[in-house]
Amino acid sequence: MANLQTTIGSITLKNPVICGSGEHTMSAEGIRAAIASGAGAVVAKSTNESAAAKSQLDKTDYRLLDENWQAVPWDFNVPRDATVFCRSGLIQQDFEPWMAQLLALDREAAAAGSYVIPSLILSGLDQCVAYAQQIEKMGFRILEVNIGAPHGDEAAKGAIILERDAGRITTIVSRLRAATKLPLWIKLTGQSEDPAALAVAAKDAGADAVVLMGRFMGFMPDLETQAPLLNTSAAIGGGWALPLTARCIALARKRVGRSYPLLATNGARSGLDVARFLLSGAAATEMASLVLMRGYRALTEAIAELDAYLDGCGKSAADITGTAADSLQTYGQQADRPGIWRDFVPPVNV
Numbered sequence: 042m043a044n045l046q047t048t049i050g051s052i053t054l055k056n057p058v059i060c061g062s063g064e065h066t067m068s069a070e071g072i073r074a075a076i077a078s079g080a081g082a083v084v085a086k087s088t089n090e091s092a093a094a095k096s097q098l099d100k101t102d103y104r105l106l107d108e109n110w111q112a113v114p115w116d117f118n119v120p121r122d123a124t125v126f127c128r129s130g131l132i133q134q135d136f137e138p139w140m141a142q143l144l145a146l147d148r149e150a151a152a153a154g155s156y157v158i159p160s161l162i163l164s165g166l167d168q169c170v171a172y173a174q175q176i177e178k179m180g181f182r183i184l185e186v187n188i189g190a191p192h193g194d195e196a197a198k199g200a201i202i203l204e205r206d207a208g209r210i211t212t213i214v215s216r217l218r219a220a221t222k223l224p225l226w227i228k229l230t231g232q233s234e235d236p237a238a239l240a241v242a243a244k245d246a247g248a249d250a251v252v253l254m255g256r257f258m259g260f261m262p263d264l265e266t267q268a269p270l271l272n273t274s275a276a277i278g279g280g281w282a283l284p285l286t287a288r289c290i291a292l293a294r295k296r297v298g299r300s301y302p303l304l305a306t307n308g309a310r311s312g313l314d315v316a317r318f319l320l321s322g323a324a325a326t327e328m329a330s331l332v333l334m335r336g337y338r339a340l341t342e343a344i345a346e347l348d349a350y351l352d353g354c355g356k357s358a359a360d361i362t363g364t365a366a367d368s369l370q371t372y373g374q375q376a377d378r379p380g381i382w383r384d385f386v387p388p389v390n391v
């Protein structure tokens with residue numbers, strides 16, 4: 042058995058596989074299944090005060106698409122490279138009963154050496170700050186705040202804030218930081234010109250860790266109906282996103298420093314993908330689509346796969362964190378290498 046422990050500020054997780062927030066962490070049964078899978082932590086489905094964000098849950102729709110963009114049956118046996126295309130909403134339960142339920146589940150998680158992490162999605166900043174204070178007072182151990190959910194531009198105005206501006210991120214995180222001493226994880230968008238700059242802003246304003254990066258928005262025409270699939274744009278994520286997230290993490294690491302905790306989300310579909318994110322500089326990985334596609338046991342399989350990989354190279358999770366990112370070169374540093382472009386020019390007559 043390899044040492045899978047990973048440190049995120051003052052928190053040590055038993056392994057870097059985190060069950061990310063989504064519909065699969067919207068019930069006590071789902072969260073218990075995620076804890077039982079062995080995950081290092083479980084992020085609960087997000088909440089906020091917006092009635093519009095709650096009612097958006099009644100308008101959700103989801104498709105799994107194959108490599109030809111054809112919908113495939115959602116039978117929990119789908120290929121890991123399927124793409125999730127969906128319109129999601131927020132939990133409809135009121136804040137207090139949801140948090141009371143999560144606190145009891147966090148006690149169960151603690152007994153299993155894991156964590157249940159409440160998650161807020163920004164709507165109004167004053168209310169978000171008040172919720173953060175309440176969450177600390179209740180006795181939670183970590184708080185995640187998502188200020189970059191992909192649906193922000195499409196949802197009803199103000200229901201879900203997608204923040205792309207470093208200045209406003211400074212304001213938001215400073216207010217949250219002043220309100221709570223809890224380990225504060227800030228989840229950021231990838232839909233920005235420079236997500237690493239947003240990570241720097243969150244770090245400088247006092248976030249204990251940042252999560253990079255939220256999924257993208259996509260548009261998918263349906264060849265049969267010739268109309269937009271799901272009728273609207275929707276959030277999209279797949280295994281194809283892994284290199285994009287990995288680069289975002291590696292570049293952010295250069296800007297925030299090697300000792301600052303970064304968490305990866307968007308694109309991991311296996312334990313080897315978690316290893317890829319560790320190598321890119323992420324102390325842990327939040328996985329959601331994998332669980333939605335293949336069930337909670339996929340987390341157990343990912344932990345075992347990561348363990349086998351690390352065991353095989355005789356290293357711990359901490360040993361490999363950032364290793365590849367720290368030897369990342371620029372194109373300019375490749376000057377001495379012979380170019381091999383000729384091998385890639387197709388014969389003219391074929």
Ligand SMILES: Cc1cc2nc3c(=O)[nH]c(=O)nc-3n(C[C@H](O)[C@H](O)[C@H](O)COP(=O)(O)O)c2cc1C
Pocket residue numbers: 061062063064086087088125127129130131160162187228255256278279306307308309327328329330331333
């Ligand atoms: C159906 C669905 C619902 C989601 N709901 C939330 C949410 O409520 N809060 C949140 O922070 N992230 C939410 N996410 C984002 C995931 O937690 C995760 O960051 C994202 O899907 C990228 O990781 P993945 O490639 O492992 O899916 C949701 C994702 C999906 C697919």
